[in-house]
Amino acid sequence: MRTAIGLKVGGVVLRLLVAALPASAEPLPVTEVAPGVFVHQGAIAEPAPDNAGDTANMGFVVGDSFVAVIDTGGTPQLGVRLREAIAARTGRKPVIVINTHMHPDHIFGNAAFAGVPIAGHANLRDALAARQEIYRQRLTEELGSEAAAGIAPVRVDRPVAEDVRVDLGNRILVLTAYPTAHTNNDLTVFDRKTGTLFTGDLLFVDHVPAVDGNAMGWLRVIDRLERVPAVRAVPGHGPVRVAWPGALDAQRRYLTVLVEGVRRVLTAGGGIQDAVAHVAEEERERWLLFDAYNPRNVTATFAELEWE
C-alpha cells in the first residue's frame, strides 16, 4: 500500500510517510551499473549493529514490463528498504525474487516481498530448512531480536535445476544453478541485454572467500563461470561492479593456495590444527576479514580433502 501511495503522489510524500513510521524504510542507495541494472553495495564486514546487517550486495533488474529482485539483504528491514529503492526507481512491479544462495545476509529481506514468487537453486529449500533457525538465532545474537523479527518461513516457489529464463519484457534473465561450490545451492543471474552477471557468492572481491561447500568444486565452477560472455559482474561481496572475467583471478588464486596448502599438510601427516596455523597465510594481506574466514575455510577443506 505504501508503495502505491508513494508512486502516485511522488517521492516527497513517500519520504514524509517514511519519516512518520518508526520502522523507517528509507530507500537503500543503489547504483545503476548498466542501463536498468541497479545494485546496492553491502559493507564488507560481519553483521553488526553498526552496519545493521547490511553486509551483502543485492540488486534489481528492470524490464519493459516487470522487475526481478536479486537477493534481498540480511534482515526483513533491509528487504523493505530495497523494496522502497525499487519503487523510487521504477513504477514496474517485482515479478520474481531470486535468491543466489542460502546465506542469511542474502535472503532475510525476502520477508518484504510476500506474494512475489521466489526462485532459487533446486537444493535451496532443503538447505535453508536445515539452517534457517540457526541463522535466525545468530542474527538475534548479532543485531537483537527486533532485527530478526518477521523473518519469513522458508519458501522456494521456482526451484532451478539447471537453467531457467525469466522474461521481464524485452529483457531475458538467465538463471543458472551450479554444482556444490561456495554452497550446495549457488545460482547466477545473467542479464543478456547488458552482459551483466550477478554471481552471488560464487565471486568474492576484497572480502576473503568463504567455503561453505567444497573448495575443489568451487575451482571447477570458476572454470565454467569464466566462459560466461559477460562484460561486467556484480559480486556477492565487494564493489557494485567488477570487470569480467578478470575479477575471478584473485579468488581462484586464493582457493588454489588453500587446496594446495591443505594437501601439503595432509601429505606430511599433519592434523587440522597444523593446517589452520599455516595454510594460506601468504594470502592474509590481500583480503578483508581473513581471520574471520580463513581458519574455517582451512578446517572445511581439510575435512573435504582427507577423503581424496
Added chain:
Amino acid sequence: MMRYPPMGLLAGLLIVLSMPGLAATDAAEDAARWDILHDMYFKDRPIEEAGTLIRIDAPARAHDAALVPVRIEVEPSLRLKSLSLLVDKNPVPLAATFRFGPASAGSGIETRVRVNEYTNLHAVGETQDGRLLMTAVYVKAAGGCSAPAVKDPQEAMARLGRIKVKLPEALSPGSPATAQVMVSHPNSSGLQFDQVSRTYIPAHYIQSILIRAGGRTVLEADTDISISEDPNLRFSFLPTGGGSLEVVAQDTKGATFTHSVPLTAAAAKGDPAL
C-alpha cells in the same frame, strides 16, 4: 521514535554484563557442572588431577563448532585401561570412551567433537590399577550440536558407511605406528531442526568403533552424538608381521560397516599414507 531503547544504554548494559564478576560465576558454574558429570559417569570414585601424565589440546576458540579437533596425549609409560572424553556442557556430555586392547601402543587419541556452547572438555583416564586421572581444556565455540553440519547431503548419503584407513608408509612388526580411521557418516545428533517439516532430524550416529590389528584388539570406542560427522580417530598400535587392520563400526539404526587393510608396507599405499 522512542520504540527503541537508546543504543548507548544498551551498550552500557552489555559491558556491565560481560564484566569479570560474571567470569567468576562462570568458573563456579563450570565446577558445579563437572561435579554433576563426575557423579553421573564415575559415581563416587575419586578422580585425581593428571598433571603432566595426560594432556588435552583443542583450539581455544573453535573455527567450526561442529568440527573441533581434540588431541589427548598420554605419557607413554602410562598404559591406560580406558580413556573418556567429555564435552561438559553438551546435551550428551560423554563424547566417547576408548578401551585399549593388547595391540594398542599408547593411549593417546585424536578426534573431532561438536561443541554446543562455551565449555570445558575433560579427558579422564583409567589406569590398569583402577585410578582415575583427569585433565581439562576450555573451548569457546557454540552451536555445534544443532548446526547443520553436512555441507552436501547428497554426497554425504552416497558416501555413508565408507571407511578409510591411513597407515604410515613403512610398518615394522612390534614398533608402534600411528593410524587414522575415518568413517563417513552424518552422525545426526537429533538436535538438528528442519524448518520446512517442523521436525527434528532423527538421531542417527555411529555408536561403536572396534579396531583390531592382526586379530588383536587395538581399541574399542563407544561413541555418541558429541562426535562430529564423519567420525575420525587417530591412535597408535603395534603392527604384526602381516595380518590386517580391521575396522568395525556400528550405527544406531543397526547398520554395521567394516573395512580391512593389509598391514604390509606395499598394501599401505592402497589407502594414502599419513
